[in-house]
Amino acid sequence: xKPLMLHGHERAITQIKYNREGDLxxxxxxDHCPNVWYSLNGERLGNFIGHIGAVWCLDINWESTKFMSGxxxxxxxxxxxxxxxxxxxxxxxxxxRTCVFSYSGNLAAYSxxxxxxxxxxxxxxDCRISDSFGSEPILCIPVPESKVTALFWGPLDEMVVTxxxxxKITQWDMRTGKQLNQIDGHSxxxxxxxxxxxxxxxxxxxxxxxxxxxxxEQLLNLKTYVTERPVNSASISPILDHVVLGGGQEASVVxxxxxxxxxxxARFYHMVFEEEFGRVKGHFGPIxxxxxxxxxxxxxxxxxxxxxxxHYFDPSYFEFxxxx
Amino acid sequence: xxxADEVKSSWAxxxxxxxxxxxxxxxxxxxxxxIVTEYRRNEDDKKEKIVRTYKIEKRCVxxxxxxxxxxxxxxxxxxDKPGPNPANTVVGEDVFMQFIxxxxxxxxxxEDVLDxxxxxADKTVKCRTCNGDHWTLKCPFKDTGYIPNKAPATPATxxxxxxxxxxxxxxxxxxxxxxxxxxxxxxxxxRRHDDSSAAAIRVSNLxxxxxxxxxxxxxxxxxxxxxxxLAKDKSTGLCKGFAYIHFKSRSAAAAAxxxxxxxxxxxxxxxxxxxxxxxxx
Numbered sequence: 076x077k078p079l080m081l082h083g084h085e086r087a088i089t090q091i092k093y094n095r096e097g098d099l100x101x102x103x104x105x106d107h108c109p110n111v112w113y114s115l116n117g118e119r120l121g122n123f124i125g126h127i128g129a130v131w132c133l134d135i136n137w138e139s140t141k142f143m144s145g146x147x148x149x150x151x152x153x154x155x156x157x158x159x160x161x162x163x164x165x166x167x168x169x170x171x172r173t174c175v176f177s178y179s180g181n182l183a184a185y186s187x188x189x190x191x192x193x194x195x196x197x198x199x200x201d202c203r204i205s206d207s208f209g210s211e212p213i214l215c216i217p218v219p220e221s222k223v224t225a226l227f228w229g230p231l232d233e234m235v236v237t238x239x240x241x242x243k244i245t246q247w248d249m250r251t252g253k254q255l256n257q258i259d260g261h262s263x264x265x266x267x268x269x270x271x272x273x274x275x276x277x278x279x280x281x282x283x284x285x286x287x288x289x290x291x292e293q294l295l296n297l298k299t300y301v302t303e304r305p306v307n308s309a310s311i312s313p314i315l316d317h318v319v320l321g322g323g324q325e326a327s328v329v330x331x332x333x334x335x336x337x338x339x340x341a342r343f344y345h346m347v348f349e350e351e352f353g354r355v356k357g358h359f360g361p362i363x364x365x366x367x368x369x370x371x372x373x374x375x376x377x378x379x380x381x382x383x384x385x386h387y388f389d390p391s392y393f394e395f396x397x398x399x
Numbered sequence: 400x401x402x403a404d405e406v407k408s409s410w411a412x413x414x415x416x417x418x419x420x421x422x423x424x425x426x427x428x429x430x431x432x433x434i435v436t437e438y439r440r441n442e443d444d445k446k447e448k449i450v451r452t453y454k455i456e457k458r459c460v461x462x463x464x465x466x467x468x469x470x471x472x473x474x475x476x477x478x479d480k481p482g483p484n485p486a487n488t489v490v491g492e493d494v495f496m497q498f499i500x501x502x503x504x505x506x507x508x509x510e511d512v513l514d515x516x517x518x519x520a521d522k523t524v525k526c527r528t529c530n531g532d533h534w535t536l537k538c539p540f541k542d543t544g545y546i547p548n549k550a551p552a553t554p555a556t557x558x559x560x561x562x563x564x565x566x567x568x569x570x571x572x573x574x575x576x577x578x579x580x581x582x583x584x585x586x587x588x589x590r591r592h593d594d595s596s597a598a599a600i601r602v603s604n605l606x607x608x609x610x611x612x613x614x615x616x617x618x619x620x621x622x623x624x625x626x627x628x629l630a631k632d633k634s635t636g637l638c639k640g641f642a643y644i645h646f647k648s649r650s651a652a653a654a655a656x657x658x659x660x661x662x663x664x665x666x667x668x669x670x671x672x673x674x675x676x677x678x679x680x
Contacts, residue, residue: 078491098464108474115458117488122474139467159473343496353496384491392496 078357079117081383083110088377089131090364094139097369099156101142102383103130109144111156114368114375114385121159125152132173136180141202143183145171151185153202165200169193173226175235176202178274182213182249184235186223195222197237197247216252225268227277229291236291238265238279244294258294260287266306267364272313280306286320288346300344300351308364314371315393316346321376323361341365341376345397352397357384426480431455433482453482598652599674603641605629606665610638617664618644622651643674 084104091102093114103109108122109130128148135142135156142154147170153163169190176183181203189195198212218239225238234255235247242261247254263283270277276297280286282305288298300309306322323339339361343353360379367374373387424437433453441447460468472479476487527535605614611629618624624646630639646652652673659671 076495077493080489080491081487082489083487096461096464098460098467110474112488113468116483117490118483119472119476119479119487120470121472121476124474139463157467157470351499353498355494355496357491357494386494389496391498395498 076386076389079385081110081112081117081119081385082381083112083119083122083383084108084381086129086381087360087379088363088381088383089129090133091366091375091377091383092133092135093366093368093375094135095137095369096139099135099139100366100375100383100385101133101135102377103133103144104377104381105129107146107148109133109142111142112383112385114373117385123152123154123159123161125154125161126150128170131171132185134174134176134183136176136202137178138180141176141180143174143176143185145174145185147171167198168196173223175226175228177228177232179232182232184226184228186218186226186237189222194219197223197226197235199235199249214249214252216247225265225279227268227270230274236268236277236294238268240264242281242283244268244279244289246294256294258296260289260294260296261285263305267308269308269310269366271311272369276311278309278311278318280309280320280322282306286318286344288318298346298349300349302338302342304338305361307362308376310365310367310374311346312367312371313369318344318346319365319367319374320344321362321365323358323379325361339378341374348397350397352395353392355386357386358382428455435485451485598646598649600644600646600652600656600659601641601672601674602644602659603670604667605638605640605642605669606667607637607640609642609665613665614642614644617659618646618655621646621655621658623647624651 081100081102084102084106086105088102088104091100093100097114099120100112100114101109102112107126107128107130108124109126110122111120112118113120123142123144126144126146126148128146128150130144130146133142133144140156141162142156143151144154145151145167149167149169149171151165151167151171151174152161154160155162167185167187170188172186172188174183174185181201182199183202184197184199186197187193187195195218197214197216197218199214200212218237221239221241221243223237224240227236228234229236229246232249234249237245237247238260239245242259242263242265244258244260244265245254246256260279261281261283263281265279265281267280268277270291275291276288277291278286278288284302284305286300286302286306286309287296288300288311289296300306300318300320302320302322304322304324306320308321309318311318320342339358340354340356341362342351343355344351358376358378358380359382362376362378364377365374366376373385375383375385377383422438424435427434427436431454433455435451435453437449437451439447439449471477476484525531526533526538528538529540531538602614602617609629611627614627614629618627624644626643626645628643628645630641630643631637632639644652644655646655656671656673659669662669662671
């Protein structure tokens with residue numbers, strides 16, 4: 076497969092995401108402008124200019140009309156996806172670490188960092204009221220123990236599941252703002268959580284060198300994928316029983332080792348047998364974010380090297396059968 | 400406005416435009432392919448022609464996707480032509496998914512172990528109980544309690560005991576200071592260095608053009624010398640401005656210092672002094 080290398084960022088990629096249909100690919104980096112690309116040919120549709128800090132998170136709503144990005148300049152911005160115009164801005168008390176639209180796209184949840192005496196908060200806003208972008212959130216949950224590093228909406232927008240810096244995974248009831256359940260998911264920071272296509276399972280990626288598959292309802296640990304490097308991102312294939320893990324060494328120790336030892340490959344595991352069956356090389360730095368195309372026939376990865384690589388799978392990937 | 404047009408491009412671009420007579424890049428649409436031809440100069444200042452061929456495909460997609468495809472580009476991409484901008488979108492080198500089958504992984508270490516055992520078998524298989532050429536595990540005397548060689552050995556060890564005491568001095572580790580001839584002091588590198596450098600002088604502020612022959616001429620009148628070292632720059636071969644001379648006698652060295660210190664040589668005033676011992680860690 077010939078990957079498309081999208082070079083629209085000056086600095087390390089922080090997150091990439093496809094829209095629901097998968098025709099658009101969004102990428103954010105530590106530079107200040109998130110980009111949007113046509114995933115089919117890698118053509119850049121545009122970028123969103125307005126942030127003045129590293130952009131840590133992004134999300135796109137169900138209809139691909141609104142795009143949301145949270146940054147280290149203490150703002151969460153809402154954009155019109157069709158023309159790149161800023162249509163909303165929320166000033167937060169600290170860096171916005173995660174932001175996710177609910178499935179309906181009516182609500183959005185975002186979390187802020189523990190920073191300068193400011194404790195981490197999970198906030199929920201209603202996107203339908205354009206005025207609420209800028210006013211108080213409709214729900215605010217302070218999280219004093221450990222900051223939220225990953226977040227996604229549970230089924231029917233009834234709850235939000237958060238991953239924390241101390242490895243805990245928590246469910247929050249969105250009606251009451253109460254904590255429903257909490258487990259010790261990992262021993263290291265949770266860097267990423269991505270739900271499966273149906274939303275009934277999710278995969279975590281952690282600095283403790285493992286990635287785990289959990290049941291969304293009860294937070295049961297179903298599977299564990301073990302690697303020898305910190306895992307920065309993981310994604311579940313929507314069509315096959317595959318998961319892809321991306322990671323590598325800490326960015327701080329990369330320069331002291333060659334790319335060969337760096338283990339910057341995307342690693343494909345069988346979801347059920349927990350065994351690795353394939354690797355794809357390419358990045359010069361650790362992979363920070365991974366996403367499967369919603370049709371499962373391609374995937375994209377964004378790395379510390381500032382490149383987004385879009386891979387269309389060869390027929391051999393689909394012909395491959397896992398012998399056990 | 401003509402003035403604005405001139406100012407628009409930066410001076411660096413202008414220079415390039417003037418110097419290079421490179422044809423403009425062009426795009427041609429030909430039966431389903433877009434062919435982009437670009438010209439540029441490579442590092443060796445040779446003209447390069449880059450031809451990129453894009454296949455234009457038509458796809459049937461759902462309405463919203465088709466609608467999104469018609470959106471005008473915005474942000475920094477606003478000026479881009481339809482189709483990917485080669486500055487941002489690069490088709491990477493072919494990569495392949497390396498398939499790791501679990502079977503291969505399991506087979507490999509097994510083979511290794513077997514190979515190892517085979518090669519070991521060729522060389523030395525020695526039973527720890529009877530010293531025969533079979534594995535200890537397969538020893539015929541295993542579990543019988545009978546040990547062919549060791550049985551008579553038990554009384555022998557008792558006899559040996561007194562001799563062992565004498566042997567103690569031989570077999571045991573002896574500190575270097577307690578060994579035979581350990582009383583005398585060991586030679587050290589620094590001491591030897593001191594001896595030779597006792598009559599060494601350092602002459603500095605020599606001119607760049609000084610050669611070894613010139614220096615030789617300069618120091619010969621004071622007496623014989625062992626070694627003469629003129630510091631030279633590695634790349635240029637020019638004198639670095641100082642030299643060391645190791646005289647045979649200290650008196651000759653003293654005489655040399657007395658004369659050469661303040662001596663005018665090649666329009667420079669020389670400095671001469673005793674060479675200071677090197678301070679190595």
